Amino acid sequence: MKWITNFLLSSIGKKLIMSLTGLFLCLFLIVHMIGNLQLFAGLPAFGGDEGEAFNTYAYMMTHNPLIKIISYGNYFFILLHAVQGILITMQNRKAKGGKYQGSETAKTEAKVASRNMAYLGILILAFIGLHMWQFWAHMHFFEMDQVKYASMGEPIKDLYSLVAEAFKAEWVVIFYLISLIGLSMHLMHGFWSAFQSMGLNNQKYSTIIRGAAMGFAILVPLGFASMPIVFYALSK
Amino acid sequence: MAHGEIKLNLHIWRQKGVNDKNAGIKTYKNVNVDTHMSFLEMLDVLNTKLIEEKHPDGPVSFEHDCREGICGSCSLVINGRPHGPMQGTTACQLHMRHFKDGQDVYIEPYKATAFPVISDLVTDRAALDRIINAGGYVSVNTGNAPDGNAVLVPQDISDEAMNAAACIGCGACVAACPNASAMLFTSAKVSHLALLPQGQAEATKRVKKMVATMDREGFGNCSNIGACEAECPKEISISNIARMNREYFSAVVGKD
Ligand code: HEM
Numbered sequence: 001m002k003w004i005t006n007f008l009l010s011s012i013g014k015k016l017i018m019s020l021t022g023l024f025l026c027l028f029l030i031v032h033m034i035g036n037l038q039l040f041a042g043l044p045a046f047g048g049d050e051g052e053a054f055n056t057y058a059y060m061m062t063h064n065p066l067i068k069i070i071s072y073g074n075y076f077f078i079l080l081h082a083v084q085g086i087l088i089t090m091q092n093r094k095a096k097g098g099k100y101q102g103s104e105t106a107k108t109e110a111k112v113a114s115r116n117m118a119y120l121g122i123l124i125l126a127f128i129g130l131h132m133w134q135f136w137a138h139m140h141f142f143e144m145d146q147v148k149y150a151s152m153g154e155p156i157k158d159l160y161s162l163v164a165e166a167f168k169a170e171w172v173v174i175f176y177l178i179s180l181i182g183l184s185m186h187l188m189h190g191f192w193s194a195f196q197s198m199g200l201n202n203q204k205y206s207t208i209i210r211g212a213a214m215g216f217a218i219l220v221p222l223g224f225a226s227m228p229i230v231f232y233a234l235s236k
Numbered sequence: 237m238a239h240g241e242i243k244l245n246l247h248i249w250r251q252k253g254v255n256d257k258n259a260g261i262k263t264y265k266n267v268n269v270d271t272h273m274s275f276l277e278m279l280d281v282l283n284t285k286l287i288e289e290k291h292p293d294g295p296v297s298f299e300h301d302c303r304e305g306i307c308g309s310c311s312l313v314i315n316g317r318p319h320g321p322m323q324g325t326t327a328c329q330l331h332m333r334h335f336k337d338g339q340d341v342y343i344e345p346y347k348a349t350a351f352p353v354i355s356d357l358v359t360d361r362a363a364l365d366r367i368i369n370a371g372g373y374v375s376v377n378t379g380n381a382p383d384g385n386a387v388l389v390p391q392d393i394s395d396e397a398m399n400a401a402a403c404i405g406c407g408a409c410v411a412a413c414p415n416a417s418a419m420l421f422t423s424a425k426v427s428h429l430a431l432l433p434q435g436q437a438e439a440t441k442r443v444k445k446m447v448a449t450m451d452r453e454g455f456g457n458c459s460n461i462g463a464c465e466a467e468c469p470k471e472i473s474i475s476n477i478a479r480m481n482r483e484y485f486s487a488v489v490g491k492d
């Protein structure tokens with residue numbers, strides 16, 4: 001069994017862990033984004049269901065046993081990805097041992113995102129911390145306002161109102177937008193990079209993967225950004 | 237092209253021995269440079285001057301051999317770029333006409349903990365040799381040379397293998413990489429043999445041993461930045477890295 005640890009601790013194995021956990025998180029982002037778009041159903045402009053669609057969805061997400069298992073996997077993968085990413089970055093720093101004083105770079109060279117994955121990651125981690133404190137911790141541990149819908153027997157937690165309230169604050173909206181720009185940059189490099197790490201890039205696929213990465217890195221953060229922007233704008 | 241003379245301010249890394257505490261950049265102002273010279277000839281002329289002047293710094297050590305862009309000995313980082321500003325050109329093939337009168341030029345040794353600086357611009361790159369020793373070869377029995385046409389290799393495969401084999405092992409990829417990763421070098425060496433039928437017999441062992449040696453030598457982990465590909469004087473593609481990753485996965489996971 002030694003071959004497994006050897007493999008996972010090799011430079012290529014470590015990168016495989018980064019890419020698989022990264023792509024799992026990408027999958028999570030799509031599901032999370034689409035699910036959250038149900039927030040809009042609560043706005044008077046889009047029908048105004050008083051948060052019923054979103055709140056019943058949030059109830060299901062916190063009570064369905066299958067979703068629970070997946071969410072534990074998700075927490076684990078975020079931590080694994082973040083810890084591994086930071087460890088790799090520290091190891092790489094040590095291997096480099098400093099910067100050149102000359103300051104030119106090659107014209108064809110990759111952009112800022114690829115060189116700053118760890119900083120972008122730490123920004124995302126800080127965001128996840130705040131975000132989970134604001135909503136996840138309330139759903140799981142704290143007393144919250146409840147609402148009663150005809151479709152549900154018991155009153156359920158009113159996450160919709162908590163979100164709508166949070167997005168009235170300027171600093172929250174600004175921090176969300178900055179973090180989403182950071183996420184976009186992380187994905188601009190990361191999505192493509194994951195395929196390279198898995199060995200799936202070659203002349204045939206490279207253009208397709210780069211295009212998909214670009215689309216993903218723009219559309220997903222944009223979808224997320226639409227929520228704080230619209231809720232903030234309509235609260236004024 | 238007209239014969240020209242320019243003056244450059246050279247900022248050169250000076251270091252005596254591996255553990256020199258006083259190592260650092262020293263500046264040589266207004267150095268006369270003929271634009272027809274190559275970069276290494278420019279350093280030769282500077283050294284002649286330093287020797288004649290009995291300059292306390294002494295001549296600048298740097299590595300070279302062929303001066304034809306094929307041996308990979310020359311290893312200078314010029315203004316932050318391994319082998320300097322020209323695409324697909326080694327430092328020895330770089331000419332001074334690409335520099336402007338009055339320009340500041342920083343000349344530094346490769347930066348990577350796996351490549352300790354021995355003296356001034358000279359680094360010990362034996363770590364790359366040890367990666368090759370670990371598996372960058374094919375074993376053949378002695379005897380008559382086999383018939384060239386006995387083993388058929390399709391032209392496109394042969395071209396692809398040749399592109400990888402163009403690697404001169406200079407280490408510019410490591411020098412360019414912010415992580416000091418040797419993945420482009422190692423993947424080029426793995427690829428050119430993995431692509432050819434002659435390389436198949438030892439393919440599994442080769443990639444495992446070469447990657448293990450690369451990791452042991454203290455190079456960083458590849459994060460697919462692509463600086464290596466951009467600076468490689470032989471323009472080796474990072475698609476070789478993806479190929480090596482594939483080779484490695486199938487060797488470790490897919491075979492006994
Ligand atoms: C939703 C959150 C995140 C997603 C979707 C994501 C996605 C990705 C992907 C797809 C990669 C490319 C993997 C590869 O190159 O093989 C990557 C790389 C990376 N991520 Fe994340 N990531 C997220 C959060 C984080 C966090 C919180 C951190 C750390 C604090 C982080 C740090 C890194 C680092 C350092 C790399 C580069 C690793 C390397 O190439 O050596 N990421 N990420």
Ligand code: FES
Nearest residue numbers: 303305308310328
């Ligand atoms: S001296 Fe041989 S490649 Fe430059």
